[in-house]
Amino acid sequence: MLQHTLKFIIFGLVLSFSASLYANNISQQQAANAALQVHSGRVLSIKLMAGIYKVKVLSPSGQIRVISVDANTGKTH
Numbered sequence: 463m464l465q466h467t468l469k470f471i472i473f474g475l476v477l478s479f480s481a482s483l484y485a486n487n488i489s490q491q492q493a494a495n496a497a498l499q500v501h502s503g504r505v506l507s508i509k510l511m512a513g514i515y516k517v518k519v520l521s522p523s524g525q526i527r528v529i530s531v532d533a534n535t536g537k538t539h
Contacts, residue, residue, distance in 0.1 A: 486510065486533040493517055493536070497529035500538045514539075 488496075494505045497517035506518040506526070515531040530539040 486513075488515075488531070488533060488536045490515065493531040493533070496531045496536050496538055500529050501527050503527070 493515035503519040503521040509516045
C-alpha cells in the first residue's frame, strides 16, 4: 500500500515538473510585439512549438520573415 502511494506521489511530482518546463511566461500578443520590434510589418501567424513562438511577419516591402521568440524569456532569435 505504501509503495503504491509512493509511486503516485512520484508520478505527480514528475508531471508537475515537466509541466513547468513547458510553461509559457509570455502570451502570443507579447511574442508578436517582440517580433515586431525586430522586423516591422504585419503579423500573419503565430505558432508555439517546443517552447518557441514562431511569428510570421509580412514586411512593408512584401517579404515574409519568421521570427523565433522564446516563450519563457521573450527573447528573439
